[in-house]
Amino acid sequence: MKEITVAASPNIALIKYWGKRDAKLNLPNNSSISITLSGNLNTITSVSFPGNINVDTLIIDGEKQDWHGSNQKINYMKEILQEMKKIAGISDNVLIESKNSFPSSAGLASSASGAAALVFALAKSFELDLSSKDLSILARRISGSACRSLFGGFVVWHKGIKEDGLDSFAEQIADESYWPEIRDVIALVNPSRKKISSSEGHERTAKTSSLYPNRPAFAESAAIKLIDAIKARDFNSLAEITMRDSNNMHATMLDSWPPIIYLEGASIEIIKGIHSLNEAHGKNIAAYTFDAGPNAHIITLDRHLSEIKGMLNEIEGIKDILVASPGKAPYELAKPI
Amino acid sequence: MKEITVAASPNIALIKYWGKRDAKLNLPNNSSISITLSGNLNTITSVSFPGNINVDTLIIDGEKQDWHGSNQKINYMKEILQEMKKIAGISDNVLIESKNSFPSSAGLASSASGAAALVFALAKSFELDLSSKDLSILARRISGSACRSLFGGFVVWHKGIKEDGLDSFAEQIADESYWPEIRDVIALVNPSRKKISSSEGHERTAKTSSLYPNRPAFAESAAIKLIDAIKARDFNSLAEITMRDSNNMHATMLDSWPPIIYLEGASIEIIKGIHSLNEAHGKNIAAYTFDAGPNAHIITLDRHLSEIKGMLNEIEGIKDILVASPGKAPYELAKPI
Numbered sequence: 067m068k069e070i071t072v073a074a075s076p077n078i079a080l081i082k083y084w085g086k087r088d089a090k091l092n093l094p095n096n097s098s099i100s101i102t103l104s105g106n107l108n109t110i111t112s113v114s115f116p117g118n119i120n121v122d123t124l125i126i127d128g129e130k131q132d133w134h135g136s137n138q139k140i141n142y143m144k145e146i147l148q149e150m151k152k153i154a155g156i157s158d159n160v161l162i163e164s165k166n167s168f169p170s171s172a173g174l175a176s177s178a179s180g181a182a183a184l185v186f187a188l189a190k191s192f193e194l195d196l197s198s199k200d201l202s203i204l205a206r207r208i209s210g211s212a213c214r215s216l217f218g219g220f221v222v223w224h225k226g227i228k229e230d231g232l233d234s235f236a237e238q239i240a241d242e243s244y245w246p247e248i249r250d251v252i253a254l255v256n257p258s259r260k261k262i263s264s265s266e267g268h269e270r271t272a273k274t275s276s277l278y279p280n281r282p283a284f285a286e287s288a289a290i291k292l293i294d295a296i297k298a299r300d301f302n303s304l305a306e307i308t309m310r311d312s313n314n315m316h317a318t319m320l321d322s323w324p325p326i327i328y329l330e331g332a333s334i335e336i337i338k339g340i341h342s343l344n345e346a347h348g349k350n351i352a353a354y355t356f357d358a359g360p361n362a363h364i365i366t367l368d369r370h371l372s373e374i375k376g377m378l379n380e381i382e383g384i385k386d387i388l389v390a391s392p393g394k395a396p397y398e399l400a401k402p403i
Numbered sequence: 404m405k406e407i408t409v410a411a412s413p414n415i416a417l418i419k420y421w422g423k424r425d426a427k428l429n430l431p432n433n434s435s436i437s438i439t440l441s442g443n444l445n446t447i448t449s450v451s452f453p454g455n456i457n458v459d460t461l462i463i464d465g466e467k468q469d470w471h472g473s474n475q476k477i478n479y480m481k482e483i484l485q486e487m488k489k490i491a492g493i494s495d496n497v498l499i500e501s502k503n504s505f506p507s508s509a510g511l512a513s514s515a516s517g518a519a520a521l522v523f524a525l526a527k528s529f530e531l532d533l534s535s536k537d538l539s540i541l542a543r544r545i546s547g548s549a550c551r552s553l554f555g556g557f558v559v560w561h562k563g564i565k566e567d568g569l570d571s572f573a574e575q576i577a578d579e580s581y582w583p584e585i586r587d588v589i590a591l592v593n594p595s596r597k598k599i600s601s602s603e604g605h606e607r608t609a610k611t612s613s614l615y616p617n618r619p620a621f622a623e624s625a626a627i628k629l630i631d632a633i634k635a636r637d638f639n640s641l642a643e644i645t646m647r648d649s650n651n652m653h654a655t656m657l658d659s660w661p662p663i664i665y666l667e668g669a670s671i672e673i674i675k676g677i678h679s680l681n682e683a684h685g686k687n688i689a690a691y692t693f694d695a696g697p698n699a700h701i702i703t704l705d706r707h708l709s710e711i712k713g714m715l716n717e718i719e720g721i722k723d724i725l726v727a728s729p730g731k732a733p734y735e736l737a738k739p740i
Contacts, residue, residue: 276621277614277654284613306660313662317614317654323643324678325650331668341661 067156070191071112074183074396076168076176077102077214077221078250078363080308080355081289082315085272085281089265091231092210095272096285098223099292100214101365102242103250104393109176111164111183113191122147125163126180138265139177142208143184150185150204154192162187168388181205181212186396198395202236218242218394220296222289239296242392251364251374252388253381255332264358267319267326275321284314301367305350308365309340312355330360332383339377340364404493407528408449411520411733413505413513414439414551414558415587415700417645417692418626419652422609422618426602428568429547432609433622435560436629437551438702439579440587441730446513448501448520450528459484462500463517475602476514479545480521487522487541491529499524505725518542518549523733535732539573555579555731557633559626576633579729588701588711589725590718592669601695604656604663612658621651638704642687645702646677649692667697669720676714677701 077100085095124131124143131137133144147160164183166176185204189196196204198216206213206223213234214221219241226234262270271278288311295303319326329337337354344350352366352374366374371389378384414437422432461468461480468474470481484497501520503513522541526533533541535553543550543560550571551558556578563571599607608615625648632640656663666674674691681687689703689711703711708726715721 275654276651277617277658280614280617309662310658310660313657314613317612317658320650320657321614321647321654323647325646325674327671327674329671331671334664334666334668334671337662337664 067115067154067158067192068190069112069114070187071110071399072183072187072190072396073108073110073399074179074186074215075102075104075108075218075393076179077211078355078365079211079214079357080304080353080365081285081292081311082355082357083210083223084268084315084318085278086210086268088229088231089269091234092206093231093234094210094223094225095282097225097289098211098214098285099239099289100211100221100223101248101250102215102218102221102393102395103390104242105388105390107168107179107388107390107393109164109166109179109183110399111162111180111187113187114161114163115158116161117158119159119161122160123162125161127165139181139208143181146185146204146208147188150188150192150194154194156192160188177209178212178215181208182215182396184208186216190398199235199237203232203234206231206234206236216395219244219392222293225286239293242394245296245299245392247367247369248392249366249368249371250390251366251371251378252390253332253336253362253364253378253384254386254388255330255336255360255362255383257361257385260328260359262326262358267322267358270326271318271322274323275318277321278318281314281318285311302350305344305353305365308353308355316356328359329356330383332381333360333362335381335383336362336364336378339381343373343377404452404491404495404529405527406449406451407524408447408736409520409524409527409733410445410447410736411516411523411552412439412441412445412555412730413516414548415692415702416548416551416694417641417690417702418622418629418648419692419694420547420560421605421652421655422615423547423605425566425568426606428571429543430568430571431547431560431562432619434562434626435548435551435622436576436626437548437558437560438585438587439552439555439558439730439732440727441579442725442727444505444516444725444727444730446501446503446516446520447736448499448517448524450524451498451500452495453498454495456496456498459497460499462498464502476518476545480518483522483541483545484525487525487529487531491531493529497525514546515549515552518545519552519733521545523553527735536572536574540569540571543568543571543573553732556581556729559630562623576630579731582633582636582729584704584706585729586703586705586708587727588703588708588715589727590669590673590699590701590715590721591723591725592667592673592697592699592720594698594722597665597696599663599695604659604695607663608655608659611660612655614658615655618651618655622648639687642681642690642702645690645692653693665696666693667720669718670697670699672718672720673699673701673715676718680710680714
């Protein structure tokens with residue numbers, strides 16, 4: 067066991083995870099695909115054994131977390147920590163400190179990079195012989211989409227079919243250097259926290275939307291097509307598949323009861339702006355995709371950045387713009403934070 | 404045969420018509436239900452035989468229509484006119500003049516009241532012994548939803564199963580005096596013409612949305628529940644069924660490719676405003692419903708009008724507000740226009 071500091075990046079899903087076959091284990095109804103993102107967007111987590119603490123301690127963004135509170139993700143982190151300590155035969159109290167380089171209010175899934183950094187840091191610190199695949203399964207139990215942040219570049223999360231979830235893990239499709247021109251332009255529309263949590267949304271949609279039963283097969287088939295598009299570096303297809311999957315997910319949300327509507331006026335204007343740009347080019351030069359929030363992720367190629375920004379400048383209500391590139395898997399930092 | 408002037412009203416669908424099993428005959432994939440609307444909203448159509456014209460002539464809002472142009476609805480009107488002349492044994496040239504009391508740009512379906520007024524006026528003028536049900540079948544061929552405007556109050560359009568469409572007609576559920584407190588508050592968000600016509604939208608959704616195959620059964624079952632709610636004057640249920648059906652239709656539109664997005668920022672704010680009002684009341688006092696456009700129809704009861712208007716006043720981007728009540732079937736006017 068050793069002191070260690072690691073960094074992990076968030077990811078943006080091009081094929082979305084929405085609807086669970088097992089809520090406790092975060093087992094999804096369909097496979098999903100994402101790009102791990104770099105660009106000053108990460109979670110830095112350190113693990114140490116200061117000796118002067120009498121319980122395991124978790125501090126996120128300077129705030130000590132309550133292991134016994136109502137936050138489900140914290141409960142799962144505790145479970146994973148205890149399991150990993152047991153495997154490693156460690157009884158010392160552990161201090162985990164975690165910081166996000168991006169505000170969690172930015173609408174980015176800090177839970178993905180946070181959970182990935184946690185399991186990666188614990189494995190390194192405890193000197194456990196666990197593969198990235200093994201770690202992706204542990205991260206998944208904390209926050210489903212976190213499993214994809216254990217790898218860099220383009221990543222698929224296989225839905226799996228087993229009840230214990232051991233075949234529901236992430237795998238790399240292509241690393242971060244494979245298609246370096248790819249960019250994610252993040253247009254912040256509304257940085258306030260979402261009213262309906264993802265967990266609640268997953269459940270409400272699967273339970274109440276009459277259209278949702280068609281989504282898993284749609285997404286599964288889209289995932290297969292997207293892997294082909296990535297392998298062929300076919301941006302035009304990648305863009306169409308990405309936009310259709312985002313729309314498909316948000317359609318099932320709108321069809322839920324009460325409806326889940328994350329898109330706002332500016333989000334819709336961005337969608338229309340992207341379609342206009344693509345029409346003008348006679349091919350897709352960009353794709354929008356929206357997670358459980360109004361902020362747009364615009365997947366494009368670096369040579370189109372200024373055109374995308376020009377389009378965004380015409381839209382009222384965009385608070386900020388960030389640009390990310392394909393990022394790498396979690397890694398050790400030389401020094402603690 | 405005689406000169407005549409009639410009036411017919413538009414209708415707002417609570418269970419929507421979206422997707423056709425026969426595009427030529429306007430045969431729908433599901434039954435639909437509407438309220439015929441009064442309140443200075445109508446089409447006034449006169450039929451005469453001036454003798455000094457050498458072809459049948461159709462003038463809509465002062466503009467002479469081209470029987471041989473690309474406007475499909477005009478082509479269907481010509482077909483219906485010729486069939487009805489043949490049945491009546493009339494060879495004189497007919498002059499039809501039609502005026503809408505509401506701007507067609509208001510996002511209201513003037514094609515529904517227009518087609519209903521046309522077939523009603525021709526039948527009266529030609530002294531044909533056709534029932535409202537017969538006329539609804541003729542109006543349907545011009546514009547699907549027009550068949551519902553042949554009746555007042557609450558109206559169901561049975562989808563039918565026959566290939567010739569003779570069992571796809573409208574029928575009254577309850578007349579305009581049955582539930583007189585009902586109001587439709589129309590919030591005009593964007594009065595410009597829609598970019599994607601309804602006909603194109605129907606076809607694109609049915610062809611490209613992977614979620615659409617679940618809609619017809621959903622709507623059919625919703626129609627049955629709505630008839631029960633109307634019969635019980637159960638506004639709370641009527642409102643939920645109405646909102647869910649509108650959301651369900653717009654979800655399949657969003658899932659189409661390219662996506663069909665009629666809702667705008669202000670439309671979404673209205674949706675959220677109605678849900679907030681209903682939550683505050685602990686029951687549904689209002690329901691939103693959107694046709695193929697961004698303008699909201701808010702179904703409510705007269706005693707809630709000021710509260711609804713207060714909510715709408717808080718939303719930016721609403722150009723005008725109209726209020727309609729349950730209206731009556733087409734009727735003869737004493738004088739020509």
